[in-house]
Amino acid sequence: MSGVVANGVLLAAVAYTLLPALWLVMASTKNLSDLFGTNGFAPGKSFSLGSNLSHLFQAENGIYLRWMFNTIVYAGGGALIAAVVSVMAGYAFDKYDFRGKEKVFGLVLVGVMIPSTALALPTFLLASKVGLTNSFIGVFLPGLVFPFGVYLARIFSASSVPDAVLDASRVDGAGELRTFWSVSFPMLRPGFVTIVLFQFTAIWNSFFLPLVMLSDPKLYPVNLGLYVWNTTALNQGHPEDYLLAITGSLVSIVPLIILFISLQRFWRSGMTAGALD
Template identity: 70%
Template structure:
């Protein structure tokens, strides 16, 4: 037998050394944020937005406390010689036989009732688009999105022609019924339904024998409370500030909303030289803003608490 040949030990492999990182491959230091995105820039932008929002309200509040002479003889952001707010309010509510209170009641009916029904219909439609399956669902939803992109002023004349055919011109229903249609609310309700209503809960309710309508009323609607309040606030504000549709639809001053009535007083002050109507328009504008602020403050806590309403334990 030939002895086994012993091979010399192979030299241990030396660990591969990593090549030095070239300067071109080194991570560049992040650039400092621009002045617009810095904390000071963001604070300045927010301050400008706050001034832009509060300056008209401040002018309106200060001007409403002045007499007619102070209104035209002093700076808009300066106080008058005496406080005349209570006197101006009494004059506002008694002018033209108290027609301002009638305008305010009309606006509450148009905006309150219209926004309530529009929110209910919008939440039901958005829930149906999200949770139910029916033929042509996506095509119908595309039409809803198309309605979102069409401005309301562009629909005023077609709505007037339809109301004329139905005999609703210069009536309460000619202004009230268009406010029930809110395409953006349907879109928003579908988004809220997809986020807050679990499919598993609905399946469990169906297995327990609940129909679709009962499942929506007992399960879907409580969970969609934040969406309902959000849609209501959006539509309430939109109807309250509506101007062009009542302008083309109404000719009876007893049916005017408050915005259209204030426009009549302001036009009278400019065209017919009645400066007292200008003061009425200023004080009436201040009073017309108050219900919007009150509604938002009252519904804000429901908006927040509704985020957890109907939560699954």
């Protein structure tokens, strides 16, 4: 009986995950009449995916491609820098003793517990004081702060970087930075990739901060642009924008899928492989 319940829960979770994606794929193959006149989980009668993609990339002088580029820069650059900072900070919290270390780390954990949406308005108010609203930097800088990444990095460091290896490196005359980059960082690489994936996904899906920070459509990330198209379709009588929002949503998940597939060999690899002979 317990196995039946467990399998039922798993099937419900799979359906909850896959059915919206299936609907999105099917809806992207439809023209406007098919979208509202056919079964949601059936392909369009005219199979209009090609024309939908062409319309998407040409709409408003190719603004969608600009949104995708913005999002890749926001998420890619922010995730890489945030991951480097997080790994260095987590490594320092794990391997070094300094005054007030646990209290400072406690503040990091407080940051983990605060949802990002709760920080959007204070971030906007701070940015407005220094003139960073409606700018690339105003959205990019907050993505460099990732308290959960620091926490993960400390856990990875404690489990994958033996102190004996660091002592051997220091005995050989390597400085602390050389020890970190040449000895510790290769062992932390799976953790680094995991942190990149977490932060990349978080920034890619970030909505409320760009909503309050930006007013120039040329600076929008893709999800904010899709929201504008969907709102236009609902409130301003432009039903053709539904297809733009739907097809754009489908295209916007492709980079995430590619990223996870291409990096899975790192974050699935052994954490301490090759650390010690």
